[in-house]
Amino acid sequence: MTDDKPFNLLLDPWLPVSRRSGEASVIRPAQIVEDIKDNPIVGFMWPRADFRVASFEFLIGLLATACPPETHRAWVQNWLKPPSVEQLDEAFAKIADAFWLDGLQARFLQDYDTLQSDSEYAERLLIDAPGESTVKRNADLFVHRGQVERMARSTAAIALFTLQSWAPSGGAGNMTGLRGGGPLTTLVLPEERGSLWRIVWANVPNGSAIKNADKTKVFPWLAPTVASGKDGTDVRISENAHPLQCWWGMPRRIRLVFEKNNDQVCDLTGQSDTVLVTGWQQRPYGPKYAGWIGMPYGAGTVHPLTPRYQQKTGAEWLAIHPQPGGIGYRHWAGIVVESADGNKLPASCVVTWRNERARDVRLSQAPRLLAAGYDMDNMKARGFIESEMPLFDAQDIERQKNIDILARDCVGAATQIADLLRSSVREALFGKATVSVDVTLLANLRERFWEQTESDFFAILHEAVTTSDDVALKTKWFRILAHAALREFDLTVTLEPETTMQDAKRFSAARKRLSIAVAGKGTEGKKIMNGLGLPVLTDKKTEKIV
Structure with missing residues (x-):
């Protein structure tokens, strides 16, 4: 960043990526299709695995919100001939007002109101950072406190998105994410070292682009917070939220604390920025999401990247979460195919790929499935689980x-x-x-x-x-x-x-x-x-x- 003007996640470059040639660069979201024929972008270069997976979720959600394929035919067309940077910029510009990270306007994934509370340390935006209780007991043996005191705005943005999307339980009033705390994310990886565009596009669901009248129900930070608690209200589809909010859930009431930089750099990336995030304020009892996992695939309200299960037929549907030991072939029934008893269902992105899209694309090798997420023990992150396995699709x-x-x-x-x-x-x-x-x-x-x-x-x-x-x-x-x-x-x-x-x-x-x-x-x-x-x-x- 060259000045301290407000930072916008759709208008400013902030995503660190690598190209097939090995060249590293920082791009704005629309540039994922830049130079796609000769030197495509093939991956993210965040120093953390959770940021990498969350970045996939961010871009998939962005395309699903601003310019999704309305039909399978439209999806195939953009697979074969991706849109231009200019076309994506035009589509994203319509919702750019919801993606300011700082400044006086509504802030991305931050509470509508200014919060009056003590400031949390910046590092506690990270899901695996030691919590207050751990620090008091001097029990931060493997992940030590005080490692991240300041973040560049780009780093803080992806940390904030990761926390809001996967928010684990965090004590009284700290609500979990829309999919419950620490959900499992599954992504179809069509080609090894394939373009970032194809990875993202392979997982974008069919649908309709956001309408201007629905913005406040898609982006909850554009309106007063739907608070939970004794006198609060649940966030439910059709009542006070749009189905597209599945990508932009905001369970935590957070406001980032920004300070003008004084010759310091981001403790995570080493990046220089004219404004740094040094902490954040929060209030308890943010939005409580109810019934989102249980909706049928066709309604568009199940999170398209997360498999789900029910403990018995007729019981409440819950998001599948990573467990100790990682994800392997023993989880095949539930993350790739429906279980025999019908009580475990794969993510809709996997279902759509295997039932429709896989038969209309030509790949030189079998696609793979990425499964990732935090293995949580209540409020404590035991580890970040990430594994890949081949998908076998017969024609x-x-x-x-x-x-x-x-x-x-x-x-x-x-x-x-x-x-x-x-x-x-x-x-x-x-x-x-x-x-x-x-x-x-x-x-x-x-x-x-x-x-x-x-x-x-x-x-x-x-x-x-x-x-x-x-x-x-x-x-x-x-x-x-x-x-x-x-x-x-x-x-x-x-x-x-x-x-x-x-x-x-x-x-x-x-x-x-x-x-x-x-x-x-x-x-x-x-x-x-x-x-x-x-x-x-x-x-x-x-x-x-x-």
Whole structure:
């Protein structure tokens, strides 16, 4: 920034990006299509992974609000021939008045009113920064306090958007985000090192551009805050909010504190700015979002980037959240395809891609799915989870349905055997003693099993695209799971010189139980085979498995 004029997120350059050539630059949003043929922008260059994913959400939401494809045909046209920088500038200019970060006008994602309160440290805009209680107890051992005292306006903008979009619970009156605290974000990545435009456009839902009359219901900071609390009102679709507010939820009442720079730089990026953010003020009981996750896909009110679940049929729909251990193929049913019981649904961006868009684009490689978000333990961030996995899309619709069934069955069998492995090891090591299945040794055992079989799972799905012999593929998968389970058991339960005869007998009995089951025999084995739709194996075939 060259002066201290108010900063606008659509008119000013602020997004740090890299081009295919390796060149780094800072752009305004409309420039994502700049030089797209010869040297396209391919990624963000924020120093934090959460900022990178939030930047995708920001741009997807911006396009969904200002200039979404109205039809599938329109989406294909802009995939093949992207709009120009000038066209995007023109579309964004219509809503630029909602994107001032500072100044005297309404401020982006900040409370409509000036707040009278003590100032928070700037670093507490970061979801993983130590909170007040942690600092008082001197418990900030891994993420230390005082690392970020000032931010450039660009850094503060993405930090603010990240916090408002994913806001975790934060004590009395600190409301969670529209999708609940710390939701999982899933994005379709069409091409490795593909243009930023195609990544963003692949995930923009069809819809209608914002109308001027709806601005205050789309951008909540343009009007007095809909406060919650004893006398407050929930933010609901059609009543006091527009469906497009799913991209611009503002659960926290925040006002950034700006100070003129005195030869200092942003503590996160090293960037110079004439104005820095040194803190922020807040008030409790901001907007409380109700019922947004439960709306049907067609209504446009489910957040298009987040999968959801219900604990039982007919229960409230909730956003899926990252969990310890990360995201892997065991989550396939729920983040890529609908679960067998219909209680887990993938994000609509994934559904739209796989059911419509994937068949009208030509890619040189299989697209991938990015899954990311904070693993939250109430108010504490245990870690930022980010993983990628391949998406396999058959051109034939019926074959795709069969592959999805195959994938669900394979994950189901792996879950059964993972649980059986954990149970057998617990039985071997601890006998009848009461030991939680979540004890570290058993939890790590289960995680290793998933890790050991992940590449094989994707290899099976890759084969399924070119062959329709699902019985052979399921049989092959069952053998893989059997070998992995027995291998992990043998690595964990070992006979030592000091092992007693009683312990050895218990080890042997536990392994025999596991061996019988992964051979497809016994009550447990037959249940696994039935889940895969395979006949119970004969003794001769059993020998090949174990």
